[in-house]
Amino acid sequence: MTISGKNSKYMQEFYNELKRDLLFSFIGAIVFFGIAFTAPIKYSLSNIDIAFAGFPFLLYSLADIMQLRKLKIVGVKFSKKLVWALSTILTIVGVIYIHFAFEIYSGKFSDSKSLWVQLTLLLTAFCSLIGAHQMVFIIKKQRMEISPVLMNLFSGMRASPGIYKESEKAAKTWNETVTQKRAELRQSQQRKKKKKR
Structure with a gap:
């Protein structure tokens, strides 16, 4: 809706900041699926390609959270304790992410469960990206x-x-x-x- 101009100017500006990263990720996904479906070898859902398409989103999220250390709200620096708490949470999510990716790649899930877990990991990382960047955007704008x-x-x-x-x-x-x-x-x-x- 935002891309088609059917959201507020504030939200359009917010998503414009993410547009390049999301576009590159989307292009990468299309190229991957093009290769996977045209290659003679049958694609296996025990591969972790879908899950790891979202792993960079977690890294972007962590980078945004660390950026909060340099920002101020009405002249007051953002709480370092909160920054470290959020960074710790994201790091734990990253460890869990890698754990599940390892489990999938080890063949411990059926195809349907593998697909479900991979999509869950991908969307979790995507939500982390949106949430973390939104915090940075709000503080830079000083408006929510x-x-x-x-x-x-x-x-x-x-x-x-x-x-x-x-x-x-x-x-x-x-x-x-x-x-x-x-x-x-x-x-x-x-x-x-x-x-x-």
């Missing part, structure tokens, strides 16, 4: 926005608990707080300049 496309999607689901709707309220509160703190910071800086004069 909820995707209208996802809002419409979730509001149309009867089983949806309304968490996404609540996150819209949280984003609005966060934006108001940041705007207020920025104004206070500017006033404080102006006072300091006047005193120096």
